[in-house]
Amino acid sequence: MATVTAPTTATDPRPGRRPTRRRRGDGRAAALFLAPWFLGLGLITAGPMVASLYLSFTDYDLLQAPSWIGFENYERMFADPRLLDSLQVTFTYVFVSVPLQLAAALGLALLLDKGLRGLAFYRSVYYLPSLLGGSVAIAILWRQVFGADGLVNQVLAFFGIQGQGWVSHPDYALGTLVVLNVWTFGAPMVIFLAGLRQIPAMYYEAASIDGAGRLRRFWSITVPLLTPIIFFNLVLQLINAFQSFTQAFVVSGGTGGPADSTMFYTLYLYLKGFGSFEMGYASAMAWFLLLIVGGMTLVNFLASKYWVFYDD
Amino acid sequence: MTDTTTDAPTGAASRTAAGHGPAASHPAPDVPPSAVRRRRSRARAGTVIRHVLLVLFGLIMLYPLLWMLVSSFKPSALIFREPGLIPSDIDLSNYTEGWNALLHPFSHYLVNSAVVVLGSVLGNLVACSLAAYAFARLEFRGRKVWFAIMLMTIMLPIHVVIVPQYILFSSLSWINTFLPLIVPKILATDAFFIFLMVQFFRGIPRELDEAARLDGCGHGRIYARIMMPLALPALATTAIFTFIWTWNDFFSQLIFLTKPDMYTVPVALRTFVDSTGQSSWGAMFAMSIVSLVPVFLVFLFGQKYLVKGIATTGIK
Numbered sequence: 346m347a348t349v350t351a352p353t354t355a356t357d358p359r360p361g362r363r364p365t366r367r368r369r370g371d372g373r374a375a376a377l378f379l380a381p382w383f384l385g386l387g388l389i390t391a392g393p394m395v396a397s398l399y400l401s402f403t404d405y406d407l408l409q410a411p412s413w414i415g416f417e418n419y420e421r422m423f424a425d426p427r428l429l430d431s432l433q434v435t436f437t438y439v440f441v442s443v444p445l446q447l448a449a450a451l452g453l454a455l456l457l458d459k460g461l462r463g464l465a466f467y468r469s470v471y472y473l474p475s476l477l478g479g480s481v482a483i484a485i486l487w488r489q490v491f492g493a494d495g496l497v498n499q500v501l502a503f504f505g506i507q508g509q510g511w512v513s514h515p516d517y518a519l520g521t522l523v524v525l526n527v528w529t530f531g532a533p534m535v536i537f538l539a540g541l542r543q544i545p546a547m548y549y550e551a552a553s554i555d556g557a558g559r560l561r562r563f564w565s566i567t568v569p570l571l572t573p574i575i576f577f578n579l580v581l582q583l584i585n586a587f588q589s590f591t592q593a594f595v596v597s598g599g600t601g602g603p604a605d606s607t608m609f610y611t612l613y614l615y616l617k618g619f620g621s622f623e624m625g626y627a628s629a630m631a632w633f634l635l636l637i638v639g640g641m642t643l644v645n646f647l648a649s650k651y652w653v654f655y656d657d
Numbered sequence: 658m659t660d661t662t663t664d665a666p667t668g669a670a671s672r673t674a675a676g677h678g679p680a681a682s683h684p685a686p687d688v689p690p691s692a693v694r695r696r697r698s699r700a701r702a703g704t705v706i707r708h709v710l711l712v713l714f715g716l717i718m719l720y721p722l723l724w725m726l727v728s729s730f731k732p733s734a735l736i737f738r739e740p741g742l743i744p745s746d747i748d749l750s751n752y753t754e755g756w757n758a759l760l761h762p763f764s765h766y767l768v769n770s771a772v773v774v775l776g777s778v779l780g781n782l783v784a785c786s787l788a789a790y791a792f793a794r795l796e797f798r799g800r801k802v803w804f805a806i807m808l809m810t811i812m813l814p815i816h817v818v819i820v821p822q823y824i825l826f827s828s829l830s831w832i833n834t835f836l837p838l839i840v841p842k843i844l845a846t847d848a849f850f851i852f853l854m855v856q857f858f859r860g861i862p863r864e865l866d867e868a869a870r871l872d873g874c875g876h877g878r879i880y881a882r883i884m885m886p887l888a889l890p891a892l893a894t895t896a897i898f899t900f901i902w903t904w905n906d907f908f909s910q911l912i913f914l915t916k917p918d919m920y921t922v923p924v925a926l927r928t929f930v931d932s933t934g935q936s937s938w939g940a941m942f943a944m945s946i947v948s949l950v951p952v953f954l955v956f957l958f959g960q961k962y963l964v965k966g967i968a969t970t971g972i973k
Contacts, residue, residue, distance in 0.1 A: 375797035375800075382844065386806070388825070390818060391810075393825065394821075453835065461708075479907075486945060488735070490928070493903075495737075594907070599931075611816055619912055
């Protein structure tokens, strides 16, 4: 019956702004179309989220039933020197590699803009690493390239410089992961390129007629109009970088070493949860991660009011 | 810069010059000192410099990859002595050795990965497009709220849900099966793709489905006969990204697959590092190259959709 009535109500001419609801709604159809998603939300996303919040207040090792211990996991976290170290490692990694990566992305996008010949070719070359960068294969490559007898040291030796085992030195291991993340600047670069193309050429023409130089045009037209894209890339890459796992895991052989210098927060979480099966503690860590990432994103959005420029 | 943007003939000239590389910068001194010509050659030189820089930088970027490819054909001992790209000795023994170095031949892990990827791609295509149709075209109570929730789940770190998921899947005896990796996709948990498709569906003229409704089509047929065929580019983007992300995914495969029988390529590669250590870099490189080939092929043939996909979701 519903299927018969629906089309007749739909014959109402579409009013530009409907004062009342056009039809009673497609509730039943929506329920069907959204059924998989609702199930997923309940069983895979939101349900587990709530469950992990509960588990974070318990002691649980998968074998015995979880026992409620209140805030003990959280208290333990802030007294856990390895966890605090892992936070420091992660923050260093995120706040060094993301700005460098975005600077590289923006720089190359600016070089590539302006109808350069072979744009598509260059774009592909620079984009390829961001597709491969997250794989185990590339992490293995990195282990060799920055190893004691690796490619980097071979090249350095060619210039008469004595290198060292970069991945096995606590002062440099994290640096090799930063380099790896910067290497994957292609994805934000493609987004910058698309953004640059959105800037109307007439702005530049008008500014040129008014006598604005190249630098002036860059700072007064390109940068302000690109701030929404910079903001988008920043939010996305910060969130991604915080969750980096594979590279640190493979490069350090699953240990976060040497001397915990590549112990990312997510790696420590993995070792706690799936190495020693401290599921309660791992859940508390996961929720703390959510707070950090969420808080950072919120700060980003609040701060954006002061520097992101929206044209319309 | 001014010259190339404001003055069309100059731009064209510099473009033709670009192909000839450094030669273009030489004629400058012999040219009679007419102002126009000088400006032109300066613009040309600028373009040439730009190309030289871009090529050099691209080479540095890709050098490690090319070197790994070349090294995979070298005896292990040479990998640590030859930073160059031209091998002094080529053999395929790394590939035969690497293929059989683990418990199963490497093809076993390739097949496992292929199963996971195939299931994930199909799951995402169907489930995400269904959800996207509802968000883009249907009127229902709380649509805005659900949509906002959906957007928030894009940002949700997997670490927050992985522990309860593990408990759930192990209580279902799903650990060491591919179900924990595929079923979430069938349940549209990759919300990023819902968002991508909602954006695309919104760009399809409403007149088309209104007309179909007048002809008596229900939502099921509008979805299947009108939206899906028109949304092919968005579906292609979804399929390609799902392929690459699932193929490369390590974290969840490491957690849910612990039996060597069930290992996928990334998990198998990782045990390679553990079990063989420093001795067989050649074999490890060879299998790394094998693991990158499918991603590279998808990149090669799907570039158009990749770039478009990033650009459109990036802008909005």
